[in-house]
Amino acid sequence: MFCTVRVVKYWDDKELIRVVMTVSGDILLCDLDAFFASVEQLDHPEYRGKPVIIGGRPGERGVVATCSYEARKYGVRSAMPMVQAVKLCPDAVFLPVNMDRYRQVSARVFAVYDRFAAQIEKVSIDEAYLAVPSGVGLETARKIREAVRRELGLPVSVGISVNKLLAKMACELAKPDGLYRVAKEDMPKIIWPMPVSKLHGIGPQTKEKLNRIGVKTICQLAKFPERELIKMFGAAVGVMLHQRANGNDIREIQAEREIKSIGEETTFPKDVYDQDAVLTTLMDLAGQVGYRLRHKGLKARTVTVKIRSADFSTITRSQSLSAAVEGDGAIYKVARELFVTNCGQPPWRLVGVQVSNLDSYEQLSLFQEKDEKVSRVVDKLKDKYGMGVIKRGSLLLSEERKKKQ
DNA sequence: TCTGGGGTCCTAGGACCC
DNA sequence: TCTGGGGTCCTAGGACCC
The missing domain is CATH 3.40.1170.60 (MutS, DNA mismatch repair protein, domain I)
Incomplete structure (x- = not known):
């Protein structure tokens, strides 16, 4: 980015090597209000x-x-x-x-951001980090807020600071429809008195655990011995908590992020007792996952199913394959097997299908060719006529029923 | 008061290899 | 009879975020 200082610290001989990096330059977090x-x-x-x-x-x-x-x-x-x-x-x-409508508007907002910053990381449909040269953060934030309001009629809050964490926390202070800058030196005055739950990355579980050992404020967390945090939360999380409470955050702006997984899940309007009905849904989900997978030019080596029972207990079961797949049928075949052998007793509340271990597209084996050709034809129909036009599910399932008889 | 859906990252145990 | 260490991959679950 703009300037980097590295401090490498050896802790307890060889147990932990920590790298602290200070990045100069301003980071903006732009968050569209509600x-x-x-x-x-x-x-x-x-x-x-x-x-x-x-x-x-x-x-x-x-x-x-x-x-x-x-x-x-x-x-x-x-x-x-x-x-x-x-x-x-x-x-x-x-x-x-x-x-669909929100995505459309979001794209126009991001186009506005593009005019003001060279480096943009899209966090979600309504949030983005922007990196701008040191010192121009406040001015850029004003211009962005003004442009988004004038051109799109939407309120956007902007947090400005020296890293992602503090920009995010500044943005919380800016809402609604405002802007706020937190300088590193402001930490003790502005951030430290807050309860730990306000620190980005601390959820209900971690809050409870910290509260139990008497750590209630971010200030207390900042001064708590790091090695105790590591004992309680593991190396990665322990160090993260200690660093963040002290306002340090070395995460960089990532313009391009690699997709790690693609998944679809459905909660039934009412709990389902019929296994065949669940399998029909599973097939539909496999089709949606496969469609998105192929559209990204990816194949997957791991298939995971998620099963939630009526009592809300949830399990996941996954299987990694020797060769990556992309066809609806191949995904469904694994998902079905995983479901049938792990589904337990009805009724079921939710099922989901997820693929991970993604590779970019490669040559097809003869073995996979038929399924993937059929899937591509289905994709073209969906592209042209909409997602509801065809369901391979019913087709495959009826073949399955025939086999049973 | 019942608890969606899309993700990411971390942990921990076990298998397996060298 | 007792027993290494490192590395990688897989699996399951959990915490967190938007």
Whole structure:
């Protein structure tokens, strides 16, 4: 990036070698406020100023994906069960997730970011880190906020600091619709008094564990002996906690990120007792995963199924293959086998299919050719007529039933 | 009050090889 | 009869994030 200082520290002879890197230059975290809700309010002026809750259908299984700040006043939060959101704010506007539309708007926002920074890391549909030269962070943030507001009508909050962690935390302070800069020297005054749960990377479990040993604030964590943290959380996590509490973060801006896995899962509207019905869903999911895999020009060596029972207990079972696959049928074959041998007793609540160990595309073996040719024809139909046009699942399943008889 | 769906990274044990 | 050390891969689960 702009300037790098490395300090290599040997700790306890040879147990741990730590590298601390200071990167100079400003990091911005741009986060679109209540993104899905903001887009809906933009597209539907009648929703403006009202509590808007986006997620699963009220009354069915599902959670809140995003809600507008008006809804947050009632205590509604992301990831909250829909049933609870309805109770808290029954008069809200409830909307389903319209991901295609949000992706469209997101692309236009990122195009604006592109004009202001050479290095951009897309974190999610509504969040990105930008690297800009040292000293221009604040000015760039103002321009970005102004441009996104003027050109797209959306509020975006921006955190500015010297690394990703502090930029992220600055952004939390900036929300809603603001900007905030945290200098490294501000750590003790601004960040340290906060509870540990506010530190990016500390979730409910780690918070509880820390609280039990009397560590409640980020300041206490920063001053807690690192080797004790390593004993409690393992080397990687222990060091990470210690570094972050002290405001150190060596993660760089990654413009291109390699895809590690592709997965699809479904929670049934009602628990399912019929194994064949689950297998039909599994086949459908395998088809969706295969479609995305091939579209990225990838093949997978590992297939994983996820099975959640009615009592919410969840297991995953995976199998790695000697040769990478990309065909719907090949993925399904492994997933089916894994499901049948591990599914336990009905009813089931959720099934999922995931592929990992990804390789870029290579020559087909004769053995795989037929399945993959069929999958490609199906892809073309889906591209042309939409995802619902054809389901190989029903076709393959009926063949399976014939075999059984 | 029941708890989505898409991911990433880490841990830990076991197999296997040299 | 007691027993190495390092490395890599695989598997399962868990924590966390958006």
